[in-house]
Amino acid sequence: MRITMVGTGYVGLVTGTCFANTGNEVTCLDIDQAKIDKLNQGISPIYEPGLDELIRRNTKAGRLKFTTDKVAAYQSAEIIFICVGTPSDERGRADLKYVLAAAGDVGEAIENAPGNTGGDVSEKRRKIIVVKSTVPVGTNAKVKAAIAAKTSKAFTMASNPEFLKEGAAINDFNKPDRVVVGCDDKGTGDRMRDLYEPFVRNGHPIFIMDIPSAEMVKYAANAMLATKISFINEIANLCEHYHADVDEVWRGMTSDKRIGNQFLYPGLGYGGSCFPKDVLACISMGDEVGHPTQLLESVHQVNQEQRKAFITKIDKHFNGAGLSGKKFAVWGIAFKPGTDDIREAPSITIMKHLLEQGAEVVAYDPVAHETCHLVLGDQITYADDPMHALDGADALIVCTDWDEFKHPDFEEVANRMKDRVIFDGRNVYRRHVLREHGFNYYCVGREPVVSESQTA
Ligand SMILES: NC(=O)c1ccc[n+]([C@@H]2O[C@H](COP(=O)([O-])OP(=O)(O)OC[C@H]3O[C@@H](n4cnc5c(N)ncnc54)[C@H](O)[C@@H]3O)[C@@H](O)[C@H]2O)c1
The missing domain is CATH 3.40.50.720 (NAD(P)-binding Rossmann-like Domain)
Structure with a gap:
């Protein structure tokens, strides 16, 4: 054809x-x-x-x-x-x-x-x-x-x-x-x-x-997937307040076949070119016919708050001194692994906040430097290697769970950084490993690791 x-x-x-x-x-x-x-x-x-x-x-x-x-x-x-x-x-x-x-x-x-x-x-x-x-x-x-x-x-x-x-x-x-x-x-x-x-x-x-049903299928599918992400993030946030571990909760909950374990990972929330805009479009479709889609409004709200809550963790850690003059290494810019797409990527929201507060940002992503440059230009530095991004950094922020970030040599990480502080937006690391290496470690839906040798 x-x-x-x-x-x-x-x-x-x-x-x-x-x-x-x-x-x-x-x-x-x-x-x-x-x-x-x-x-x-x-x-x-x-x-x-x-x-x-x-x-x-x-x-x-x-x-x-x-x-x-x-x-x-x-x-x-x-x-x-x-x-x-x-x-x-x-x-x-x-x-x-x-x-x-x-x-x-x-x-x-x-x-x-x-x-x-x-x-x-x-x-x-x-x-x-x-x-x-x-x-x-x-x-x-x-x-x-x-x-x-x-x-x-x-x-x-x-x-x-x-x-x-x-x-x-x-x-x-x-x-x-x-x-x-x-x-x-x-x-x-x-x-x-x-x-x-x-x-x-x-x-x-x-x-x-029929055509209207086909048009609706796509929104229904994306709205459902976005809902799963906001749902588990809501549970993760509750876990933090009640000192529960979302990983354990996830295991106990998703072993129920009716629930399943796909697409229920806590983190920085959804981004990319589809979910954010498709959820909003669905909400608008409801508004236009006088049928408010309350569930989806909450899904969107939870997603927005998720980034803010993570940023609050960063701000709180540096509370006394503020972020001005601090140096942050950022691992992962793309909204998810496997793509160079940075549309609605949480990393961009986070990096913009750091820059607004007067911090220095050195970022590394295996494929998304070019697309990021179109948005942030030379306001940040692009490292040619994840380890180089860490040199002299006050903290590392993991924004995308690319495989290559999953098992770093933590001694090298620590030696390159000024302070042993990691903010993990994708729950990539195991807490006990970070504790052994003396890091302060903040993640999502799990207790942070606060090492005695570390102070903000
Ligand atoms: N990106 C995804 O993963 C994905 C998945 C499923 C569905 N979708 C949907 O598919 C659509 C396209 O998404 P995308 O991510 O490929 O968009 P994109 O922004 O990557 O590409 C759109 C392209 O269309 C071109 N264009 C605009 N007007 C044109 C015109 N009049 N004639 C010819 N070209 C024109 C633009 O220059 C651009 O290259 C969106 O509605 C999106 O929601 C995207």
Whole structure:
């Protein structure tokens, strides 16, 4: 099939590359010339394990192309996937300006396309416009109207929310737990099923449903996952007040099969480009129909408070002296391991606070220095190695649980630092190990370790 992906970001680039890898002819379109130039030089603009190699292989085979030429990309495609961003607007609603702009472009290109693509074209040959971006219920109808406003020629619509996780995106897309397609007619459903068939050889289902339900599935899934994170953080905070250990509580609680142990890890709360904005969009969807989503409002609130509570731990430790002039090593900038995405990353909130208080920050992340530089520039120093970040530091803050941070040589850590103080936002370390090495150690939902030799 000839496919055009509109928006060559985390979703458009990964899914387009995987579609090419199953033999489709894929054009990835973007309005960002620099991104397309990079891709045409064989450089991926994002970090995603395994992606570079897949791009190289499929580009070489002539199945994967990158362009900013909208008209050609839209006119040649049988299926057009809209994968542009849907960030929060100032009121927390999903901002549809990129989606609707793309829809307008699609309409114009269809209208001006040579050949007969009029209303009498057979169902099988009608272009399918697929909304893959995460959008509030009712958006597909708006996209359809925006396209129809520019053309009288026939096309059909589908909603196809994406569930890939950054850091495991290729595997998630190639072996999805499920594929969800919303559409209004059987022909469109059948063609979408054909496209996805190579990805569900594992026997996992393709659910074909009505469009509003498909749009809602994505929000329901992300809202549930965000709720799990805020739930366990709420319990972790209670544990701290009552001198309980959230690790023990987690074990006792998650052995109940009805609860399960996935996605219930206490820490700095959720970040990234999806959960924060999707929870807010869900809240807005409720407000717009006069149905306040009280649970989700709390999920959002707990998540916001989680970062503040962690920052309070840092401030409290240095209470007497304040943070001005202190030097902090930060391990991990990305919002989670496996990606260079720093959108809504807790690390950024924490580092901004440190900088505002006059502290010095030396950060290390295996892949996210470039993306961080776009936000914090040279206000912080980027270390080329986690150990170098520690030199002369008053404290280490762990913001992302990359594997390489999990078993450091604590004697070396201690020798490089000015003071033995660790704030662990991901509960990566074992308390008794830190105690043995004489650290002051603060984590989430567990008693801090306060070593006698250490004073703030
Ligand atoms: N990132 C994820 O893990 C993930 C997972 C599932 C769903 N989603 C959803 O998918 C959508 C895209 O997310 P993303 O993280 O890939 O976004 P992104 O910001 O990484 O990429 C979006 C791209 O669209 C391009 N663009 C904007 N307007 C355009 C236009 N008119 N024509 C062509 N290109 C245009 C931008 O230049 C950018 O490169 C969002 O709705 C998001 O919620 C994201």
